Every structure is written in C-alpha cells, then in structure tokens.
Amino acid sequence: DAKTTQPNSMESNEEEPVHLPCNHSTISGTDYIHWYRQLPSQGPEYVIHGLTSNVNNRMASLAIAEDRKSSTLILHRATLRDAAVYYCILRDVRSGGYQKVTFGTGTKLQVIP
C-alpha cells in the first residue's frame, strides 16, 4: 500500500483557517486521497476525498498538488468542535473498498479558543 506522512500535531486559533498537510510521494494513478477525522471517544468520520482536482464540501476543502505527491485539507474557520485527529489515507479503486489500508497515526489538531 502507498504510505502517507502527516505531522503528529498542529495548533490553530478558533475561527482561523487551518491547513493540514499530507505527503504521499508513492501514490499511484489509481489512488484516491481520502481524509477522515476522529473526534474524542468516537469512530472516524469521513471528511472529503479527491483524485486530481481540488474538492470542496460543506466540511472542508481538499487541495491536491499537481503531481499528486501531496495534498492539504483546509478547514476554512476552525471551531472547537474541529479538535480531532485527522487521517489522510489512500484508496486504490481497483481493489474496491478499504482492504488492507493502514490509517497511520494522523495529525492531532488542537483548536485554541
């Protein structure tokens, strides 16, 4: 499986934008980039995913580098509720589903009031 690398932790002030980076230099052409987040005492929650183009939804934006070797999850205005561990994972659409995908340790985001 292609691997991802994320910083262990980041801090942001409340109502400021947050940019969470992810490196995936060995990504293959059939890998989608997915982001999940895990709030304390909860299961992971889907945030966003993309293949090549930047993506926006109600929760966040995903900016994908032109060479696809890195991506950035953007939270436009951090709230206290956004404090969580954010995971960047790669999903090979050829294999279907999430077989044998390792989440890694993710980035723990702390939001400061």
Added chain:
Amino acid sequence: DAGVTQSPTHLIKTRGQQVTLRCSPKSGHDTVSWYQQALGQGPQFIFQYYEEEERQRGNFPDRFSGHQFPNYSSELNVNALLLGDSALYLCASSLERGEQFFGPGTRLTVL
C-alpha cells in the same frame, strides 16, 4: 437512520477468554469492515465481509474471526484473549465500493 451501531460499548475480559462483538450496519449498506485501534494509534484493518463471506484480511492471527448474517449485521470473535488485544474495536459499513461509515466502537479491556 440510526447509522452504524455496535454492542457492547465496553467489555472487560480476562486472558484466555473468548469475546464476541456485534455490529449493525447503516441502513442499505451491505459491506462491513472491522478495525482494531490501540491507544494513540490509527485504526488497523482486520477484515471485511460482503455477501456473508470474508473478502480481505489484514495481518491478524486466526484467533480473530468473523461472521456476516443475511441482514448484513456482523460479529467479530476473538479467541484466547491476550493482554495486547485490549483496544477499541471499530466496525464500518459501506456499499461495496462506497465510503465507509464508522460506529462508535467497543472498548475491550483484557486483564
């Protein structure tokens, strides 16, 4: 829609015992995946069930087994429990190639 539900919420067992964890998928979902999450770590894939069969498996010993029922609900069984099996066990459901929705997990403590 109740989403993915898991039972029990918490469980305490002793070494050598066996445990069964249960998962009800989100309405309409036919695929169930199980993950183990040790404290401070990301979820690790155990296996995935579709049409009542195990399709893929992660690097877990045969002590970990599962089952999927015709209504798509699923069980995870762990035999001969070890201290290292203490973790949060997460169930996720999806359509065959869709996004996964996770349940709140079952916290297993092995003493």
